[in-house]
Amino acid sequence: MIHPRSQSLRDARPARAPARGRALPLLPALLLTLCLATGARPAAAQSSASPVLQRIQQTGVLRLAHRESSVPFSFVADGKPYGYAIDLCLRVADALRTALKLPGLKVEYVPVTPANRIAAIVDGKADLECGSTTNTRERREQVAFTIPHYIAGIRMLVRTDSGIRKLADLRGKTLVSTTGTTSLVVIRQINGSGAMQLKVVEAKDHAEAFGMVEQGKADAFVMDDVLLYGLRANARNPASYTVTNELLTIEPYAIMLSRHDAEFKRLVDKAMVDSIYSQDTQKLYKKWFQSPIPPQGVNLDIPMSYLLRDSFKFPSDKVAD
Known part of the structure; x- marks a missing residue:
């Protein structure tokens, strides 16, 4: 959820007098006024509004779904997940470590197939699906997508x-x-x-x-x-x-995540936009599409398309269906 704009304390109007015989305790009233004035939410409200973030904070683990053979986005070589989408998800993990103040946040990999990748997100078995999944209207009825990272x-x-x-x-x-x-x-x-x-x-x-x-x-x-x-x-x-x-x-390929956690999506979207504007995403593109990659050191030599270049100028999770 995106927080409402902050307003100054002097603009906050006094609360209406409590009903007769029901005195409003002073401390809760002051806390409520401060929350409204600063746009902040009580910790309990944040946790209940963001089940994914709550679980990540409790376990200290971010679960990334990966594919077996979606070269160069998400694949396994020497028993380990690699790829362009994997690297982007790891950048999101770095952003979450800072935003959630969890320097020890660990990454756990969850293997998925094209047939069960959506279910992995819907059922809460993975927090992000890092692969080659197209953002479509039909899929958005079950999951959410962040900023597209490739247009195929x-x-x-x-x-x-x-x-x-x-x-x-x-x-x-x-x-x-x-x-x-x-x-x-x-x-x-x-x-x-x-x-x-x-x-x-x-x-x-x-x-x-x-x-x-x-x-x-x-x-x-x-x-x-x-x-x-x-x-x-x-x-x-x-x-x-x-x-x-x-x-x-x-x-348009994009990382999948839960459609029922706006706060988690806000942090993921911000991490993706920051990566694009810092040129980090563009460097990762050159690494995976224009340089030798595992397992055989082959260079795919695929220049960035004008569609992807233009989309990076104004990154958005909105796509044409």
Whole structure:
């Protein structure tokens, strides 16, 4: 919750006289007047209004949900979570240490999949989901999103020798996408009329979907382009795969958090905006998109798009649906 503007003590009007026979104790009355005058809230009110912050203060732990194979946003290498979104969440953790005066705040990692990532936030198993999740109207009915940190587009990954270069080339063929993703929704909408006669297959994660194209079990993997580039770059023979030019949708990625804790969201939003204005986010972008990254030291070499650059000029959690 954003605190109301402060007003001076001289502007605070005297409280109306208490009802007959019910004297208002002096100390509580003074405390109430001070809270109203300064915009502050009693500690009990703050705790009850922010269940996530209350739990963090009680346990000294911030729980970050991460993915297994969403390169370069959130993935596991050598048994440890890495990625652009992970680093951004760690910047939020640093901001919370200062704001909550918890220098010993620890980070606990919670592995999630595309299918259960939203439930992890809704059920309170994680405080932040640090991955490659698109901010959509449908998802905002269950969770909240902070400032977008990437703007992707849905494209197709195919074998270079397949001859497939656009959606029309897939008539009667097999497409794979990952369970619980907006890409899968787009495929089903395209195939809704039946004119394309597509066979749509679901994979449990991005690595499995890529493997189906690699093994010839699917003709194309439809997914956010940056994830396709990451999988291609880390393949045994990257030149064997092509990411098509045809753009199907625009996808603004953002960190997920509870939609029932405005105070926690206010602190997270502030941390994200501060990171953008200090150029820290832009440095992290260069680290993960324009430099060698684990596990194989591959450079994705993806320049920042003009859409993301422009969004960083006026950072906001509002996106076009």
